[in-house]
Amino acid sequence: EVQLLESGGGLVQPGGSRRLSCAASGFTFISYAMTWVRQAPGKGLEWVSAISGGGGISTYYAESVRGRFTISRDNSDNILYLQMNSLRAEDTAIYYCAKKGSNWAYDFWGQGILVTVSS
């Protein structure tokens, strides 16, 4: 059974940093691209970032987070990360990690973790 479990959320001051983790199990983690998607309170889904699988290191970012967020993965421990720097109030959201399936469809999602950026 595929499981994705996010951690690392909480309250952060504007301008601060936070690292999110997503522990994956139930599939061959190294073989799959992974993605972060966020959802601001009462709003829709926003794609944030993705990292390639298969041992590659290609990374992709939404314009809204490029230069501030860094996605990475540890294929030994099956963990996906999102390092978030220079956080802004508009980064407040539930952050989901998701496994990429066929052709950039996301076939499994974590339960999400809330990040609140506020003073």
Add this chain to the structure above:
Amino acid sequence: QSVLTQPPSVSAAPGQKVTISCSGSSSSIGINFVSWYQQLPGTAPRLLIYDNNKRPSGIPDRFSGSKSGTSATLGITGLQTGDEADYYCGTWDSGLSAGVFGGGTKLTVL
């Protein structure tokens, strides 16, 4: 402002059919596969349709997808009250080199 455009809301009676549209561009839907997600209140999104029209195991055949040009459509037949949720389309935008979602459509089963 989402890259993909969906109607904010749709509604229909139980047992009826509804369609949800998703409009994109030549660099998004025009050249990439579309997926659809269902998000029930307070839960994570769930994949409903991938590769334009394929259903993951466990998704009933009441849900269908199609794509034509730069637009895609999700169809739901035999509506049930349990189908009340937000629905999102998604794809890759090759011009942006980024994933994109629609703004979401809230389905109300009257």
